[in-house]
Amino acid sequence: MASSKFGMACLLLVLCMVVPILATDYTVGDTAGWTTGVDYSSWTKGKTFKIGDNLVFNYPPSHTVDEVSSSDYSSCTVGNSISTDSSGATTIALKTAGTHYFICGVMGHCGNGMKLAVKVESGSSSTTPSKTPSSSSASPSADTPSTTTTTPSTTTTTTSTNTSSSWSLSPFVAYWVATATTLLVMVVIS
Numbered sequence: 001m002a003s004s005k006f007g008m009a010c011l012l013l014v015l016c017m018v019v020p021i022l023a024t025d026y027t028v029g030d031t032a033g034w035t036t037g038v039d040y041s042s043w044t045k046g047k048t049f050k051i052g053d054n055l056v057f058n059y060p061p062s063h064t065v066d067e068v069s070s071s072d073y074s075s076c077t078v079g080n081s082i083s084t085d086s087s088g089a090t091t092i093a094l095k096t097a098g099t100h101y102f103i104c105g106v107m108g109h110c111g112n113g114m115k116l117a118v119k120v121e122s123g124s125s126s127t128t129p130s131k132t133p134s135s136s137s138a139s140p141s142a143d144t145p146s147t148t149t150t151t152p153s154t155t156t157t158t159t160s161t162n163t164s165s166s167w168s169l170s171p172f173v174a175y176w177v178a179t180a181t182t183l184l185v186m187v188v189i190s
Contacts, residue, residue, distance in 0.1 A: 022052065023050075023052040023053055023054065024050075024053045024054075025053070025054045025056050025091075026047065026049070026053060026054065026055055026056065027056045027058065028040070028043070028055055028056065028057045028058075028116060029043060029058075030043065033057070033058040033059050034057040034058060034059035034063055034065060034090075034104070034114070035059060035060075035063065035114070036104075036109055036112045036113060036114055037112075037113065038113065038114075039113065040113070040114075040115060040116040040117075041117070043116075044116070044117070044118060044119075048121065049094055049118050049119065049120045049121065050094070050120065050121050050122070051094055051095060051096065051097060051120060051121070051122055052093075052094065053094045053120075054091050054092065054093050054094065055091070055092040055094065055102075055116075055118065056089075056090075056091050057085075057089070057090040057091070057092070057102075058088070058089055059088055059090075060088065061086065061088055062106065063086070063104045063106060063109065063114070064084055064085065064086040064104055064105040064106060065084065065085050065086075065090040065092070065102055065104070066078065066081035066082075066083070066084045066102065066103050066104070066105040067081060067082040067083045067084075067092070067100060067101065067102055068080065068081050068082060068101050068102070068103055069082070069101065070099070070101055072101070072103070073101035073102075073103060073115060073117060076103060076110035076111050076115065078103070078105045078106075078107065078110070079105075081105060084105060094118070094120045096120065097120050097121060097122040098119075098120060099117055099118065099119045099120070100117070100118050100120060101115070101116070101117050101118075102115065102116040102117075102118070103115045103116075
């Protein structure tokens with residue numbers, strides 16, 4: 001009886017350890033970071049954002065990260081932000097499904113393209129990002145799933161490397177790792 005309870009406790013522990021592995025950190029703008037002159041609507045193409053993922057904004061002190069409403073995003077209205085940060089390193093945890101809108105609160109920066117709309121899907125991250133940087137253009141790379149994000153268009157063209165996300169396990173692999181670990185623990189304690 002005691003070994004059964006211990007086995008269940010081990011199973012719960014393993015599952016709690018696997019779930020955070022499924023989240024993905026996306027560095028906004030890749031190596032360019034959060035700045036003017038980057039086409040963030042192109043940056044989101046080919047990325048699937050899920051609840052539990054994080055947006056990592058890296059920027060100099062001359063910028064801010066303001067989460068705003070859809071209408072403030074469309075009109076680049078500053079001063080009504082839901083949240084704001086100017087620390088130079090802002091991490092936004094994606095906790096709810098739906099579209100989240102971000103702009104730079106410095107006058108003129110949003111109008112110059114410093115705006116990001118991210119559609120967040122429910123469920124854990126299922127993207128297994130590339131471990132090596134690859135050059136990206138307007139079309140997503142072959143190893144990244146495609147998604148469509150509708151945002152007001154901004155015409156800015158840049159080229160960047162795809163280093164935006166941290167490595168994570170796919171849910172399929174995570175399931176089998178958790179299952180194998182649980183079976184191993186149960187065999188050891190039997």
